[in-house]
Amino acid sequence: MKLARWTDPDGTLSEGFVIDDAVVPFPDGMTVASVLEQGLGGAQKLFDRVQSAPRTSLSHIQLLAPLTPTTVRDFVAFEEHVEGVSAGVEGKSNVAAEWYEAPTFYFTNPHTISGTGAVIGPPVCERLDFELELAAVIGGGPDAPESNLDVDQGESVIFGYCIMNDWSARDLQAREMQVRLGPAKGKDFGMTLGPWIVTADEFAPYLDAEGFLAVRAEAYINGELVGEDLVSNMGWPFPELVAYASRNSRVVPGDVLGSGTVGNGGCLGELWGRNGGLTPPPLNVGDAVRLVIEGLGEIQNTVGAPVPAPPIPAARPRTRQRRR
Template structure:
């Protein structure tokens, strides 16, 4: 099944993508409610759709397929870490700690973009994309989503969507020197879409070790920049979900990105390997097109840099411990 949100005229619709059309959920349900009911309930709901209410895909504008409860973004591809560390940190390495456990950061659920949307970046000289596959969390009967085993975590994977983690590499590099972040280097935009493909649809791509062996590509203005198999990640998705739930919880509507695929899944990796900004950073008007086998295509555009107030540097303070 494919699940989407769309705008048709002044109305926002939520439902299934069937063939070349979109069909609203029965009973006026929303994506968030379907995720909260879980995958089995979604299959039952699919049997009740009224295809007579279908609207051609060509007549609607697709939105991000969900309003995320939270977004965690992992860094699960060793090859990406090797290349991008030189671009961001000035030294190409994979630290030993990377191998010990999956690592993620939280990004901004309030700046999510949909298919065909234009990102408004900060002032940056090194605007980049990141090609990722993301899991969307749903409910699992009898589970509260906390402290999951990998087996239990797999039952919380409702489906998958494509994720473009837009990145301002120069901003990211500055703030991570403070041993925190990324923050402003990332949180201005994350594109999701074009829809959620349910986990059962991609099950045939699982390899013998449980990794999802789908092919992913990214193009800038029609030129292929990178491609990889998602199965090259260091941990399969259920283990990422289990780690996110460790001493914590995952809930329906959470989005967990795989991190950037290797072999040119972002420009930063290629800059680090080449020692120069080749291919060039993204510029206003550029089109970034991502494709993932079994899901489809996600396109985003680069817009004008946002106008923001000037930054104020830290003030020098006396470190006095008591008031006069």
Template sequence: MRIARWETDGRLEEGLVHGDRVIPFPDGTTTAGLLAAGLATALEVGAEMLAAADGRGTALAAVRLLAPLQPSSIRDFVAFEEHVEGVSVSVDGRGGVSEAWYRYPTFYFTNPHSVLGPDERVTPPRCEALDFELEVAVVVGAPPRDGSDLTPGEGAEAIFGYTIMNDWSARDVQAREMQVRLGPAKGKDFGTALGPWIVTADEFADLVDDEGFLPLELEALVNGERVGHDLLSNMGWPLGELVAYASRNTRVVPGDLLGSGTAGNGGCLGELWGRNGARTPPPLVAGDTVTLRVERIGELHGIVGAAREVPEIPPARPRSRARTR
């Protein structure tokens, strides 16, 4: 089942994508409500909607798709060893993979207020190394118990569905910020694209292997030219374990979004820059288009816009370190 949000005739609607049509939810039903109710309930609602559809709905081509959800939070993991190997050189000048990476699946929080939808134009900061990141994102539904300290099996149970994620990245800004041993911050939080819809987890059950890995084929294209491809199962941890780790000493709740981290083998330009020793292929510029394809989910298109002028922030002032006025 595919769940989407869209705009038509100035109205925001959400519902199902069925074939080449979109079918709005009945009154009172929302994506957020279905996430909270859990996957089993959502599938029942969807089955009832499709049984009663009788050709109703609107042509998919006639609506503007939006991000398929408004996440309550976004945790973005870095779960592909091959990505870490390459991108670490281009971001911090050091090669290899830290031993710490292998122990637990690391993530950072990114900005839920700058989520973009399909075909939406990203407005980056002024930078010289704009990049994309090819990821699959887990959409959390109703988790077992209270969503706290989940086991890996319970983490897998909490997965409602999947969408495609493009973590737009200003690599030179990121590299400057991370010298302070924090971040990434402004190198990342200007835009995270999601879409084109949520595909519910039941659609992938036949592909999940005995360890919980999901071998979906992934592909990234810039201006129509393929620059990367990988399998989602090349992650160091299956997705259920990412959910479980995210829940440690806290909670995951319906509507939380967990990025897989960037795929390897050209899942971003930064990895290729690290391996090539130069910024080839070149960084993204205004007018470039990025297409991310994920098997059984679809395609997410994004357009690079021009950077906008922003007020300047002065550098830190020298201070006396006096302890009294």
């Protein structure tokens, strides 16, 4: 099954299933969020109900991001990506020993999500980049666990998957991470999810013996292939990422967990580190970025003009006096 959100020709927001080359709204005014809460079993019952319902061609609608996430956790699960990016940032390739001990993620902004076809307005920056990722979407269902899940439970709450592009302003990111926090403003201006959510059961043929998803991922800039990898090169399979995210915390329907950037050119930052310079060049206005993942389809976005923001002054020296 494929779940999507879209705008109809009259501008109406609709949510429902993608069936072949058409879309069908959910019955009873349901939304992607409410279907995720029901889990895969509830989604299947709805899907059976709409088989004879009227359909609208995909060519007549504009796809949006397939959900409005409750939270977005983005992991860094590809060793090859860390090797390349560290070479560009630190001058030498280095994977910290701590990377191997447990999955690492950061929380990013769920309020700046876009869908395929959107024009991305980045901040004013000099090193705009994309990141090709696979994202898991959490679902619910009767008695679905939320906290301190084991790996089997982690697998049970994965509703489906979509493609993720974690847009990155590398120069802004490099500055703020010198303060040992972030990434923040180098990332939170935009993320693309899409083109739809494909339910987890459809990926069973791609699972290898250890539970990794052996789907092919490709990145293109202006039609030129710049990166390709198998998602099975992750250091941890998705159920383990979900279990880790739930440690002493909660994962709930609508949460999104990104795999982190795939290796072998899944972003420009990795290639800059390996090539010893800005080759290929950073993204610029008008560039078209197309990300393709086997079993999911593709998302494509165009880089728009940078969006200036009001200035913020630098920190001022303070006296550090302790009494008024």
